[in-house]
Amino acid sequence: MTEQISLERLTGIVAFARAASYGSFTAAARSLSVSPSAVSKTIQRLEQQLGLRLFTRTTRSLVLTPEGRELHERALVLLRAAEDVVQSAAAVRAEPSGTLKIAAPLPIGTRLLAPALPEFRRRYPKLNIDLRLNDRFVNLVEEGIDVAIRVGQLADSTLISRRFAPNRVGAYASPGYLAARGTPRKPEDLRDHDCVNFRYQTSGQPLRWLFKVGSRNIEFTPDAAIVVDVSDAVVEVLAAGGGIGMTASWIAAPYVERGLLLPVLAEFSVDRSAITAVWPESRRGSPNVKAFVAFLDEVFPGSAPQA
Structure with missing residues (x-):
């Protein structure tokens, strides 16, 4: 004892x-x-x-x-x-107050966080929000960021993290493109289509496309007709009939709802990573961070919106 x-x-x-x-x-x-x-x-x-x-x-x-x-x-x-x-x-x-500095990737910030911030401030009117959107890696401690939203596998670090929604990535195309060129039935059929791909700004590397076929994963980089380095631009090109491209389901969802895009090869889509909030150890007891992380349960309710 x-x-x-x-x-x-x-x-x-x-x-x-x-x-x-x-x-x-x-x-x-x-x-x-x-x-x-x-x-x-x-x-x-x-x-x-x-x-x-x-x-x-x-x-x-x-x-x-x-x-x-x-x-x-x-x-x-x-x-x-x-x-x-x-x-x-x-x-x-303590009541949340002062300024909360948030860093997030551009598409998540514009499509998911920005529309939710007015409700967050209605709950905590003494709290001001400084939202910083970019696609580069942000050092929270050096840049004085309170909390960041990240997508993908997290490197080992001293940051505290909480995982939220899975980030499902799938293929999409416009109805017009599919009517003119046909709908692929399996990933191998993409060789006969115009592909639109995303290139990472941080590394300059193109996105490798991943599909799950039975018990195995198929991964490759398509011979793309159009390559862009902003996620929102990918769906705009697709909606204009530019070809077939890969994007996150929560980015494509509004376009699908309006009939501008259709999912392609949906049965082969996979969850590539997760949407995660991270914050420094020094912010562990911050009422501002606690309130925001709790609010993210509503922004990312268990799973990202599926198209």
Whole structure:
């Protein structure tokens, strides 16, 4: 059974951590608003309780022993956890206010986030929104971004993340194009069609088309007649009869509803990735971020709109 820590021992750990961080009892005492002798006596009692010598004391310096260094690292973890508890409690009471900086890819920002922001502000009128849309990778910490929306596989990082909707990508074409050129029945039939492809602005690489045929995936880069580097331009070209192209279902959905596009090879479509929100560890307790991430449950309700 784990022994419960006493208040006296917890006080000793706090005093020890401060003294170790500041390198002196006097500085630690000042930060804790107590006397240096109180800090010294508290740490001495902790050493007696633990049966360890934590500092090598001289008239000029305070040096951690090997045991003290190890305990200091663990004590800092404990204090950070305690600070998280305090921040979380404060965040519960806090009302979202100030400015929330959001970064998102252009199509998600224009088609999904922007129409939802007025409702979000009606709920939190003290909160201002700074929405930044582009297709490049944004460093949240360096650019002071509170929360970002990303599509695709996330690289390992210290960012906190929450996954929302799957990002289903499929083939589409206009009714006019299909009437003139015929409707492909299997992915191999695309060799006989004009293809419209997307090129990533960040890498300059074209989108590789992915289909699921039975238990296997087929992936290839088509010999495209038209290549563009903005997702919205892809669907505009398709709606104008430019050929067959791949796009996310939530981008194509409004065009399908208006009869401008038809899904092609729908039975072979796959979920390529997911729409995910990420935010820095420093924003963990932010009421602004918490409110926005909770609101995203309504913007991305379990799955992206399917065409």
